[in-house]
Amino acid sequence: MHASSALTTPNRAASAERLYAAVDVGGTKIAGGLVDRDGALVFQVTRATPPNGTAEAVLGAAHQVVDLLAADPRWGRVAALGVGSAGPVDTARGTVSPVNIPGWRDFPLVRSLAGHPAVGALPVVLGGDAVAMTAAEHWRGAARGHANALCLVVSTGVGGGLVLGGALHPGPTGNAGHLGHISVDLDGEPCPCGSRGCVELIASGTAIARHALRNGWRPAGADRSAGAVAASARDGDPVALAAFDRAAQALAAGIAATATLVEIDLAVIGGGVAQAGETLFAPLRRHLAGYATLSFVSGLRVVPAALGTDAGLVGAAALAVARFGPEAKLRS
Structure with a gap:
């Protein structure tokens, strides 16, 4: 997976049509968003992470976030789902073991989100939350260029x-x-x-x-x-x-x-x-x-x-663009 700072957009009309879904999983909240190919967060929702919740309870909160995203009329324009999670993560296996979510140890987050009916055939990519923040700051923030x-x-x-x-x-x-x-x-x-x-x-x-x-x-x-x-x-x-x-x-x-x-x-x-x-x-x-x-x-x-609290969602989307964007790459 390779990503860097600026998104090429050879066809701006096509760019306006394509969106990327993003989910950011943390110890206190789970956020979701829709991000366009220019890196703008166009829709955002949050749910509290169940404190000391079971694996099923935390996954249920994540699925609620996906439900809220999928209810937006623009969901049909989503090309891929990027997920950032507190870690450690194992992107090769699609699993997460967040220190601040005790219920998740080697939890198969990619498979679990891919099994949500609204996600269906959408490709899913996972990254650690700090790696997602890095992707965001390199794409649109202080590390750009x-x-x-x-x-x-x-x-x-x-x-x-x-x-x-x-x-x-x-x-x-x-x-x-x-x-x-x-x-x-x-x-x-x-x-x-x-x-x-x-x-x-x-x-x-x-x-x-x-x-x-x-x-x-x-x-x-x-x-x-x-x-x-x-x-x-x-x-x-x-x-x-x-x-x-x-x-x-x-x-x-x-x-x-x-x-x-x-x-x-x-x-x-x-x-x-x-x-x-x-x-x-x-x-x-x-x-x-x-x-x-x-x-x-x-x-x-x-x-x-530079991106503040938006960095997690923008970064998760950046991972999806870098991995699954059809004609576009995140370039320096």
């Missing part, structure tokens, strides 16, 4: 995806670029993944809030999220500032290691933690300058993602 880039989702976890040589590089199972589980602290805490000192343990929103609370930060109200820590940091709270500085250092170490390995020239940061703005990006740029010191990575830039 860049041949070598890393895109990160920093939220309750830390996921990533790679663009190399102008094409999306998901790897054999769809997990390439998963920077959240690079170890940046050899003596760090054990990680649920089995390693220790992973980027996700230090830089995720959950980790930022946990570290701040352990070190004496007290929120003004009941909100104990990373967003509340960011608000305190903007007010000059030293504990909150230190928590974001620590997270930024972990991200910088992982980004610099990736850049040294594969020679990227851009890192795009999205997800809820990125909404902290300069509270995150200022220390991130400072730490990155200290880690990315070799001549071939010293020009590495880090920028915020």
